[in-house]
Amino acid sequence: MRANALNAAAHCSNDDGAQRPAPAPASAATTAGVGSDGAAAAAAVPCLTGLPIIRVPLADADEVPSALAAIQFAYTGQVEAGGSVREVLELYRQGQYLQVDGCSAACVAALEEMLAAAPSAGVGSGADSGSGVGGDSGGFTTQPCPTALELYGYLRLWPDDPALEPAFASVLSAARARLVAHFGNALTALNTLELREQLLALPAEGLEALLESDDFGTDVEDTVLLLLATWVQENGDTAGAEAVERLCRRVRLAQLSPEFAALVLPLLASARIARPKRSIGSGGPGWFPITGTEAAFMLSGFLAGGSTPKRRRLQDAAVKVHGLQAGLFDTKRRRQCLAASGGDGAAPPGSPGQQQRQQPQCPAFGWSISQAELERGLRGLQPGSTVSFACTLDSGLGAVSVRGFEWWASVDYKYGDEAAGLFLWCHLPAAYHLGASSLGGPLAALAQIGARWEVDRWRDGVRAVASAVEYNGSDFFGIGACSGLGVSDMLPLQRGGGCGGGTAAGGGGASLAAWSEYLHGGRITGRAVLRPLDV
Incomplete structure (x- = not known):
């Protein structure tokens, strides 16, 4: 339903049967129909004499504010300033449902503006800088939660397939970058209480955005595996088998330290084998999808290193024989978040070292x-x-x-x-x-x-x-x-x-x-x- 079509169709009759354009905004005479039959108005605005009635069938009363906002946009062409991420997402969906011309693009622009206005880094801005050797704060300064966290908190309001909507995909691209900047690295996310709680509250899509990013730093990949295990322990039973396995494939097993891999991978494989089939994919013992032969392959071949041609041949063999995904063999190291020895600890808050978040510190x-x-x-x-x-x-x-x-x-x-x-x-x-x-x-x-x-x-x-x-x-x-x-x-x-x-x-x-x-x-x-x- 285009905005100009709304205006053109909004007429009412005079006593002589002539048509007269409605002069007032839509909100002055709008009835939001709630329920499958589009009947009674839960939030009806009284109809003034001579004004048209626009009936919008809604699923429930919770959709009334966004429906009214969409109709208001049809007349004003403006997304109301000061709205929350949730309100803009709801307007985005309603605008598409009502086919209000330009509404989706305006909502995308509003979300991008909100992301751009957020702090360049949130709680994790001190991720690589800490609070200084003499600090008592436990490490990291805190700032308001970035818009990206709120965006991932309302996953149910996203388009069914964001990849099919390029404009919204650009919002998610910016949100992923903000999310990575907010958490900083695996050490920060695990060792800062506020960040740890936020991490555990992320949906699988939010955690995946961290795990797939080269800019999400760590000391070693071992800590990334611990971060994932911590999240799965909290959310695995509700995330579902498919989501858990997808996240596990984001861990770069080829980057695990050899000693850690030699200890943990066989144990994870043994726990997986012993796990009842009905429990595969959720949290608990056997949560990580790796078999004994896959663990043996990683330890005896790929983790042992060797020439680049040898590693490529091993990877090809693993894909053919074990069906292992290429992400497990990613040889690109994540950003290093620990400085080389010799430093005197982390830079104090507000120092140049803290402003350069990418610079490794202690x-x-x-x-x-x-x-x-x-x-x-x-x-x-x-x-x-x-x-x-x-x-x-x-x-x-x-x-x-x-x-x-x-x-x-x-x-x-x-x-x-x-x-x-x-x-x-x-x-x-x-x-x-x-x-x-x-x-x-x-x-x-x-x-x-x-x-x-x-x-x-x-x-x-x-x-x-x-x-x-x-x-x-x-x-x-x-x-x-x-x-x-x-x-x-x-x-x-x-x-x-x-x-x-x-x-x-x-x-x-x-x-x-x-x-x-x-x-x-x-x-x-x-x-x-x-x-x-x-x-």
């Missing part, structure tokens, strides 16, 4: 131990025993996700010692669904990380790094709760307050006074600075 994640927790642990400490204090991340998350694993630290103190130790622990994330019950026994494997764990000291109100422990390619962590790696005397305690007759709030054991250099504002603080793994 993101820092603050952690702390509360004085109350320290006091409780010391009060109950007995001779010969050791107390362990878990370092709580400022982000509110339980662990740092990096290199496909989850890492957490603890400060350990043994009764009578003159120093406390700092230890780092590695766990296989539960999102992989590779627990002992599905594997047939406990896991014996090693992992590595490139990082520096720091502890702060306070003197005369000034903070400095008291000590730090470096982890690199020469350090191997056993995966599990009993294989921490660290330095047992990293935090020297003040003499005279170490043990025995100290009065930690009236209790025995070690005294809080021994920890006074590290306590400030009711807590011990520090940070984890991530770096590439130096072998």
